[in-house]
Amino acid sequence: MIKKVTAHINQNEGLIFERSREGKIGYSLSALDVPAVKLEELVDPTLLRDDNLAGLPQVSEPEVVRHFTRISTWNYAIDLGMYPLGSCTMKYNPRLNERVARIPGFANSHPYLPDEFAQGNLELLWELEQNLAEITGMAAVSLQPAAGAQGEYTGLMVIRALLESRGDARKVVLVPDSAHGTNPASAHMCGYKVLTLKSNDQGAVDMEGLKKALDQHGPDVAALMLTNPSTLGLFEENIEEICRSIHEAGGMVYMDGANMNALVGVTRPGDMGVDVLHLNLHKTFSTPHGGGGPGAGPIAVVKELEPFLPFPRVLRNRDSNGVAIYQLEYNCPQSVGRVRAWFGNYSVLVRALCYIKTLGPTGLREATETAVLNANYIAHHLKDVYDVAYPNGKPMHEVVFNDKQQSKFGVHTLDIAKRLIDYGFHPMTMYFPLIVNGSIMIEPTESEDREEIDVFIDAMKSIAREAQETPELVKQAPHNTRIGRLDEAAAARKPVLRWKSSSKGGNAAGA
Amino acid sequence: MIKKVTAHINQNEGLIFERSREGKIGYSLSALDVPAVKLEELVDPTLLRDDNLAGLPQVSEPEVVRHFTRISTWNYAIDLGMYPLGSCTMKYNPRLNERVARIPGFANSHPYLPDEFAQGNLELLWELEQNLAEITGMAAVSLQPAAGAQGEYTGLMVIRALLESRGDARKVVLVPDSAHGTNPASAHMCGYKVLTLKSNDQGAVDMEGLKKALDQHGPDVAALMLTNPSTLGLFEENIEEICRSIHEAGGMVYMDGANMNALVGVTRPGDMGVDVLHLNLHKTFSTPHGGGGPGAGPIAVVKELEPFLPFPRVLRNRDSNGVAIYQLEYNCPQSVGRVRAWFGNYSVLVRALCYIKTLGPTGLREATETAVLNANYIAHHLKDVYDVAYPNGKPMHEVVFNDKQQSKFGVHTLDIAKRLIDYGFHPMTMYFPLIVNGSIMIEPTESEDREEIDVFIDAMKSIAREAQETPELVKQAPHNTRIGRLDEAAAARKPVLRWKSSSKGGNAAGA
Amino acid sequence: KNVWFGVFGYWFFLWSLNPQSAIRNPKITMRYIPNSAQEREAMLRDMGRESIADLFTGIPAHLQLNQPLNLSPAYSEQQTLQYFNALAERNATPTQMSSFLGAGAYNHFIPTAIDSLISRSEFLTSYTPYQPEISQGTLQAIFEYQTMICDLTGMDVSNASLYDGSTAAAEAVLMASRVNGRGKIAIAGNLHPEYSEVVDTYIHHAGIERHLIEFDQTTGTISPETLANLGNDISAVVVQSPNFFGGIEQLQKLADATHKAGALLVVVVAEAMSLTALKAPGQCGADIVCGEAQSFGIPMSFGGAYCGFFAVREKYQRQIPGRLVGEAYDGQGRKGYVLTLATREQHIRREKATSNICTNQGLYALMATVYLSLMGREGLKESGGQNLQKAHYAATQIATIDGYHLRFGSSFFNEFTVSCPKPAQEVLGKLASRKIVGGLALERFFPGMKNDLLICVTETTSKQEIDALVEALKAI
Amino acid sequence: KNVWFGVFGYWFFLWSLNPQSAIRNPKITMRYIPNSAQEREAMLRDMGRESIADLFTGIPAHLQLNQPLNLSPAYSEQQTLQYFNALAERNATPTQMSSFLGAGAYNHFIPTAIDSLISRSEFLTSYTPYQPEISQGTLQAIFEYQTMICDLTGMDVSNASLYDGSTAAAEAVLMASRVNGRGKIAIAGNLHPEYSEVVDTYIHHAGIERHLIEFDQTTGTISPETLANLGNDISAVVVQSPNFFGGIEQLQKLADATHKAGALLVVVVAEAMSLTALKAPGQCGADIVCGEAQSFGIPMSFGGAYCGFFAVREKYQRQIPGRLVGEAYDGQGRKGYVLTLATREQHIRREKATSNICTNQGLYALMATVYLSLMGREGLKESGGQNLQKAHYAATQIATIDGYHLRFGSSFFNEFTVSCPKPAQEVLGKLASRKIVGGLALERFFPGMKNDLLICVTETTSKQEIDALVEALKAI
């Protein structure tokens, strides 16, 4: 039985453009206080816009508020319920972080303020770097990367720069077949040839395969990109040996830190032999996902790699009274360069530091432990109903099942995911990692209470029963949403990617 | 056809108490920084609490956020759609007002700050008083009353104080039968006998009846309480004559200003002969209704009544440089006294001034004109489908119908109201004023766009059709909400007014 | 931030206000009004009307304004923010001057999540929940509020809020008189003076007479003996605990004496935080417990809006003023909440209603509910304990200063009265120049207490601030 | 507010941090973690596990930390606010010092309603909309965003956002090379230097070579003649308009010259507000238009998070990096929106993806969408016009000062370059002591431009501020 949701009226709403009417306004600017001059007299008229901005809507403020409020109610959100999205660490986004990020001294500060007028910002950056270095056990941090993928890209460039500085122009990056798609994509952007490593029957790095790859390509292997815990939620037990063999082959170890929520406060990549890793602050450090960003993907590196980090770096000096003075250093001759303008997604960085300060060392560990506990609890209660992908593994912050049992009745992972919606949950991550057929990847995070988790377990069990008894019910799901499964294939065939005044509104009146 | 809403999943949620578990916390206070001493050593132990606050819940912050976010989604709101609530003026609540009310200099200021440290607050109060005096055409304003009803009560006391100061202890207040319930209730609290005036066949004050009442009770009539426009949305065309006759009889005219949204910038009660009126800032001046308050009900009075206003008053003086200095005056010997602690619902007053400053004289009039236009537009389009209560009247900001046509099919106002919910609207005001049988009172305000109004008109027409064709459909409404009509009679018979740990949760799992 | 700096910013702002900002394209609508001038024309045409003026013919022409209101022209959004920021800069807040003011408005810590939740459109912009099918969010929250107030006060039934603590006290007096038909009320002399003034206002026209109960000059509290000879015309005894001087009253003894005279005991609580540490008045025999819930997550905001609470014994539930939410079931047996016992209210009872109150403090009751949920049992105990301990630390320190001593001997929660060696007003003036708002000089309400200062210390007051106050008192 | 005052407040705060705050009842859980210690014990028992440590046996014991991380102990909520407020006080904001900084980050007015809307849980705390049935809010908003970006740039297809303007420029370069397989890129010398640096980083390992297009020393713009002899190995010409010096480029002519060489024209727009007044690059022949949308309602926030936009001609839609939202229909024919053309992306294409970008700037694209909706056609025109007029007023006034003149002769929008009679850095230092941040000294990026100052004036800059700057320049 569905316990978690009930159907209720929900407002329709067209596109904002469909509300547009001549003469409506939603803004108010102060009147021009300098002498008004026609623009044509100030600027070469051929350079001026002549389409009257016809495509932009004309709407009033109450309508804009209503428009976005209404459409917001079509979304699921963390504040509405659990997001069992494996690999995504959808944890609670503290309101305190939001408030702090909006403090005018942060939000209204210009990135080109002279250092002496931005001491607060610079100290904040410095402090966050120190904190992340301690958490990861690494020597230095760059906060510049805007998200995990850019962190990967930057990290690989840093490795490449070190190797090149040694005159060692290696060309290959090893990527396990279980890796996230951004790993090979980033390696490729960094000019590397990607060599896929097959996982062993435990879903871990196959030590034989690794050895073989190194035997074959050793001198050309720049790096191994490893996710730890792996995308199966399993700790790489051989991590030290892996690092050792890569190092022996003259390569570096890049760790995808997307799963750091399993490790913070318990163990540190720096202690394992990892050379570079990125963190997803929008996962582990609770900054809101915002329907797709912004995130932040700082990288942490060992001492040897520090000179190659993106510039500028933040330095702390002391004046003659011993007072700390923070300073941006642009003179970084070995740096890989900039990967974006200015210093990173600053407003996200502020939130992350706020989170760290709020939890402190004890709270950070408590979060990790609880995240792992919750995942194990789910694994324990679902293991008889869904096949665990790698049943001998010790799940950490997430657990991966497959749809083998359900497939017998023609019900696949996608169907289970969609049926979860009817049960009031966001679907789990599906079909990732690619090495698991019909992967069902569940990460509860520490933000869920046992009751919500129990309801989730019941829902999953109930769906398993339905798969057997009423498979069509599952295959047609969701049934209780304002819109059903959309034909994505048709959408991709003839993409309509923008509104045109001739087209009809969506999600709107008459839907 | 229902165009405005679609059914969609909506989260269930129990009572906050049902989430309570030992050891959960949702707060964080700084550690005690003075030497810790047992409370029993500081305070007579028999005075200390000994129940461990057992009734209060123990929950974490994410759960509190999720709890209130979920239950919020069960509410209708202005930001989701039109509220055709006659007499309630549910207009758009500007976000700017909210921001301004939260400025720390306002929100964190203590009411006993010495005047010199509260000049901003005092000037704000003074400025709002001046603005409201200008808008109403009155001489002086008190911002103290917390809502309309308290404004009525205060206004009547002011009248009574004036009369008593003349040695004229009158005992009767005339209240039209169309008045809001708070009018007689306030008069009663002020120690007056309420004499109900029957309205004439136009819904207006019956001049004959008034004359008769004055002939009979004249010397004992302290005041007439008049709503203008009346609760039928009609301007009292005889307002001047009414005021004159009351004045001639030695009484005063109190105007219920709940309907000022029909008048602001167009006409002023002070120019009509009114002696006192209250304003509902949470109606006319856009402060949010908040699911039932807070409001603010300032009163505006003629010069003669000023000495009787509640104390303290805000005064403006000038220092030797001509700089304005604001000051609280407590020495008001003729004052009726205080009607509440401090100076009124200050945070609401801030919002109201923000609204006035934002609209300015032109915007205020534009709002009034548009509100009246929108109501007339609805009246025009529905007049053939629903019977207008007083068809000869000229509706201003609201229009009142009755359910006579629909009653023929057994469908009554309540049913129409509930059916509107299925159509995605909040119901209109019903069964008020009492003089209209099955009253259907509709006030769109200026905040609605034509399209929303047209959808509303269509919905009302459609319901009228349904009343005829499928009356049961209407009588069983609403059909699309997470909960149906509740048995209010049973609820009142055996009231359950609080949760007890033995009772089962509501709106919860299993609903 | 300097308060006086603000003045200049402010004048600068006034000077910068450009009157031209009111000049706007007449075809362009105010941004809060969706229907544009063109749309309005079209609507008029559709209705067969000529002009907007046509719609106003119900108002006699000579009563219609023929010029705009004499108000400042519309401010742009930026100007509006500048204007209000400039005003706000001219107030002192606790981050600028450390403050020891209490006396009915308390600077407690307010968790950030509260504002974010109560700002949700669905709470902020919804109407009074008369339509339960689309108002269950507000209704359930009020039901939770009522439950928490009952638990905190130790009473059976709480209403959905009243305007503030002072009007709650006044309503209690009116209710008591309704209940037992008696015409006299006994009011403690250490009731918050503004509450006392409001009660006076409310009873004035209700034909209720006031009898003052003097407080004991050594303890500052009401001695049970003063109630020994209460007449049987006394409808209720109204006491505040902690009282205005901060002292905790012997409620049980006062209740016993009151009940002996057949009167009701009304306990007023101006500092709701005290309920987290002190015995619930309901446990001490109170018949009505009412007061101010501002301490529960509501900003001080210069005295309002706040949230009056009001709780009674079950037998009085149909006499309670204001709204009540109760459980109800729909046709399918699903539980929900509704406004109930409406027959007490003015909509139906008109002049016979239990009160004239209509709009109450809904959103602020929600604030309190969120606050109490976040703080929870542990947080409230910790907060109450900290208030009590810090206040006692401060009191002890101040009492060691030459010439200063505690005015009264009674137990207190987070406020206490100090006698200074010179007029309290003078002391405050000197503290102000050291950026300390030292408390409230009591002379203003109690002319005999020229040298007495009411000092409040909460969990937000740091030891450093207390120590700085002590140092300052020593130095001046 | 004095920036230096903040320093003391800050040290005071550090001093006041009480290390004891980390001491907490071990049975009491961190407030963000719902499952209490007791509940966790119960869950362990339920699973037949002994302790939490049991769950971590997958991690070799010697790799596990046996002591807490060396970080400051948990701050209370109040301490956290004090800590960050103290930091923030040490930054200068435009309300404290009037600022003429632009150069890629602009101080435009941000309507209040934006933050209130994007703060709704349903937007803020939702995931990337991979599940369209419960993500239509985000999807429709992105579809609206894409439409607005297309309209503003004059292009056919916009993606759902990239990290920022600089990475958008870099992605454009990579895309151009994918499209035509050419290995050289021509980059305008007046491209934002930081964008230029980012492009350099991105092309370094992509095997793309960089060719610099010098700007004209008198106009500051790219003269179309410099493109006359473009080699046919040039994949794309990248120009910025308005360029880094504020000058507007002759895009149509640059497009013609570029296309003649068979290359693509990439137009970078670092000041998106310019699109509201200047001819759309798409109308001038651009093939890719990309840049920074920060000007549309996004706070400056020390350089991020911002919102990179990216728009192309329809024929390139399958080459675009990043996410795209398109229309789709369900089985009942109801229209909705989905993420589409995902086969370009790394989830599916892995190393062959059009980019590695995954998480983008969703919420900030929403901010821009709300901004553009509120401002609308009229507001954007008015804002664009005001920027242009005020900047010209300022430029004219400054040019009248002895020794100061406009460095370049080209048309400009809201930024312009001034040559000072002494080193710009020195001028800025003097202005700073008058509480004016006078702009950006260009020497830092263009060593030859020692005396040149880049000045930005927006609709938020008041005439008084401009006049004060002029007076200050005269005086120093």
Ligand SMILES: Cc1ncc(COP(=O)(O)O)c(C=O)c1O
């Ligand atoms: C394992 C893993 N690696 C990398 C990424 C990419 O991170 P981002 O989306 O922040 O670019 C993700 C994000 O989903 C991930 O799950």
Ligand SMILES: Cc1ncc(COP(=O)(O)O)c(C=O)c1O
């Ligand atoms: C006509 C009229 N008068 C008085 C009132 C009472 O105002 P309040 O609810 O602010 O006390 C109302 C409120 O609904 C009303 O509509």
